[in-house]
Amino acid sequence: MPAQPYDLDAELARAAEVLRSAHRVTVLTGAGVSAESGVPTFRASDGLWEGHRIEDVATPTGFRKDPELVWRFYNGRRVNVSQVQPNPGHHALVALEDRYGSGFALATQNVDGLHQQAGSKTVFEVHGSLRRTRCTDCERVEDRGLTDLGNRPICAHCGGFLRPDIVWFHEPLPEDTWMSAMRAAQGCEVLLVVGTSAVVYPAAELIPIARRGKSPGATVIECNLDRTAATTQADIGLYGPSGETLPRLVELLR
Numbered sequence: 001m002p003a004q005p006y007d008l009d010a011e012l013a014r015a016a017e018v019l020r021s022a023h024r025v026t027v028l029t030g031a032g033v034s035a036e037s038g039v040p041t042f043r044a045s046d047g048l049w050e051g052h053r054i055e056d057v058a059t060p061t062g063f064r065k066d067p068e069l070v071w072r073f074y075n076g077r078r079v080n081v082s083q084v085q086p087n088p089g090h091h092a093l094v095a096l097e098d099r100y101g102s103g104f105a106l107a108t109q110n111v112d113g114l115h116q117q118a119g120s121k122t123v124f125e126v127h128g129s130l131r132r133t134r135c136t137d138c139e140r141v142e143d144r145g146l147t148d149l150g151n152r153p154i155c156a157h158c159g160g161f162l163r164p165d166i167v168w169f170h171e172p173l174p175e176d177t178w179m180s181a182m183r184a185a186q187g188c189e190v191l192l193v194v195g196t197s198a199v200v201y202p203a204a205e206l207i208p209i210a211r212r213g214k215s216p217g218a219t220v221i222e223c224n225l226d227r228t229a230a231t232t233q234a235d236i237g238l239y240g241p242s243g244e245t246l247p248r249l250v251e252l253l254r
């Protein structure tokens with residue numbers, strides 16, 4: 001039998017129907033939700049890592065080897081993010097939070113802070129934040145905004161070297177934040193997976209966690225430009241730019 005042609009309108013209608021009867025909704029976002037704001041994604045051909053090997057700029061070993069290169073890279077990202085604005089996809093997720101209130105949570109792999117800038121309140125930043133630094137000696141964490149901090153920023157309290165408060169490859173996620181994200185995935189009726197390739201763990205584990213969650217498990221809605229590693233776990237797929245599909249979904253819910 002020939003496969004049915006993909007019908008975005010029909011998928012949007014199915015997603016709206018599921019969301020209309022839900023009370024607990026969790027969202028997992030990745031770089032794609034910020035793409036239309038002008039923040040490069042990671043694994044696209046014009047990706048952020050171009051010109052830099054991941055090991056050089058996003059691992060503890062890379063930082064030990066060449067902290068100035070790592071800081072140049074992160075200062076560039078900080079300045080980029082200081083110049084962009086949340087897009088309609090971010091704003092649509094704020095509207096969803098308004099609808100579900102305390103039944104809503106958003107776990108993001110993004111470090112750009114654009115969800116909070118748009119007005120999202122319950123946000124679990126499982127990969128840290130570009131705004132924050134952490135002292136490699138006294139461990140003090142500080143919000144330093146999005147300015148260029150120079151090539152070798154030093155802790156004002158103990159004189160130790162600062163690093164970005166970002167979760168690099170081979171590092172554990174911040175425990176409390178991760179536990180909160182897992183609880184939100186376990187307890188939701190609908191998990192919306194937006195703009196992530198779903199290949200980086202443990203963040204991508206939130207999808208099976210939600211599916212196995214409290215009986216009967218969550219309905220998973222994927223919202224992405226393309227099919228991904230999460231597609232086989234999704235019940236509904238909204239394929240297109242999230243800055244367009246999410247506002248349409250919210251409109252259907254009104």
Ligand code: APR
Binds near residue numbers: 032033195200
């Ligand atoms: N709308 C929806 N999805 C989009 C859009 C868009 N406008 N533009 C791109 N995408 C999708 C891509 O199709 C891709 O599936 O966003 C996804 C981006 O994937 P990645 O670049 O791999 O980003 P992400 O999944 O967030 O990466 C996870 O990997 O490098 C680490 O720590 C880093 O948090 C990051 C993690």
